[in-house]
Amino acid sequence: AKQQQRGSSQYFSAAMGSDARERFKLLKGLRAGFEENQLFVVYQPQVDLDSARVIGAEALLRWRTPEDRFIPPDQFIPLAEQSGLIIPIGEFVMRAACAQLRKMQRLGHTDFRMAVNVSMAQFRHPGFIDMLARALHDSGVAGHNIELEITESMAMDDADLVLRVLAGIKRLGFSVAIDDFGTGFSSLSQLRQLQVDRLKIDRAFVQEAQSSSAGSTIAQMVVNLGRGLGLTVIAEGIETEEQRRYLIGLGCHEGQGWLFARPMPAEQLETWMQR
Ligand code: C2E
Numbered sequence: 001a002k003q004q005q006r007g008s009s010q011y012f013s014a015a016m017g018s019d020a021r022e023r024f025k026l027l028k029g030l031r032a033g034f035e036e037n038q039l040f041v042v043y044q045p046q047v048d049l050d051s052a053r054v055i056g057a058e059a060l061l062r063w064r065t066p067e068d069r070f071i072p073p074d075q076f077i078p079l080a081e082q083s084g085l086i087i088p089i090g091e092f093v094m095r096a097a098c099a100q101l102r103k104m105q106r107l108g109h110t111d112f113r114m115a116v117n118v119s120m121a122q123f124r125h126p127g128f129i130d131m132l133a134r135a136l137h138d139s140g141v142a143g144h145n146i147e148l149e150i151t152e153s154m155a156m157d158d159a160d161l162v163l164r165v166l167a168g169i170k171r172l173g174f175s176v177a178i179d180d181f182g183t184g185f186s187s188l189s190q191l192r193q194l195q196v197d198r199l200k201i202d203r204a205f206v207q208e209a210q211s212s213s214a215g216s217t218i219a220q221m222v223v224n225l226g227r228g229l230g231l232t233v234i235a236e237g238i239e240t241e242e243q244r245r246y247l248i249g250l251g252c253h254e255g256q257g258w259l260f261a262r263p264m265p266a267e268q269l270e271t272w273m274q275r
């Protein structure tokens with residue numbers, strides 16, 4: 001990654017700066033890049049921890065510039081959110097994920113679950129539910145094979161709005177996961193109100209679980225909370241066999257991370273599934 005980050009890309013240096021002009025430049029690059037098809041979606045498998053069976057995949061957005069440089073989503077997604085560009089980009093991701101899900105189903109993976117990240121800015125957009133309905137309709141997949149990942153901080157942000165949008169999402173049959181769980185401050189009652197299906201333990205706790213007692217306490221609490229509420233618990237960022245075993249020991253059901261597979265392009269996912 002270091003190697004990739006060195007060099008003189010105007011985009012990358014802009015991404016690193018906090019200066020308003022540099023951010024503007026990056027946003028301009030993103031806008032043009034989106035028009036010129038520089039954005040694409042990769043897929044990272046999610047597995048059942050006990051059996052190692054593949055359950056599905058998470059769709060993750062990528063931006064490759066013409067100079068072959070990858071700009072990390074952590075840098076350009078906030079800009080897309082602030083500028084409103086996340087509305088068309090979010091639709092692009094949803095359509096790509098639905099089309100890929102359809103393909104997986106055609107290949108015989110009928111229970112495949114596709115997870116898609118969504119932003120608060122999308123929740124605030126009045127056309128969001130219509131967009132989801134059209135994406136389902138046009139691709140011919142059912143909502144129940146798709147899971148929307150919303151962050152814990154989103155769930156806390158504007159409870160009324162989030163509840164209202166979640167109701168629309170549920171009507172379309174989607175399931176919902178709370179992403180980056182353990183990093184926010186949601187209360188038990190808020191969680192219950194949200195009627196989510198899955199808790200996703202943030203990678204920070206997975207990776208700290210064996211090295212710090214705070215990390216392991218939080219990991220344990222999240223698993224217990226999820227199980228107590230009757231939710232499935234998935235852990236992200238599993239890199240080692242020790243982490244996998246530790247999480248199974250905690251009672252965690254599902255996992256995602258480099259130990260199983262890195263995010264990969266669509267074609268590679270299809271062959272990876274045949275392995
Ligand atoms: P996230 O939703 O928490 O996604 C998990 C991140 O962890 C991904 O980073 C993934 O590549 C990375 N990861 C997976 N397994 C491992 C592992 O074993 N070790 C380590 N160190 N990392 C692992 P990525 O792809 O760079 O995405 C970063 C964030 O950007 C995502 O975090 C998500 O918040 C956001 N993002 C990505 N795609 C989209 C999108 O289509 N829409 C929205 N709204 N946000 C997105």
Ligand code: CA
Nearest residue numbers: 058117149179
């Ligand atoms: Ca996610």
Ligand code: CA
Nearest residue numbers: 179180202236
């Ligand atoms: Ca996450």
Ligand code: CA
Nearest residue numbers: 179180202203
């Ligand atoms: Ca994250």
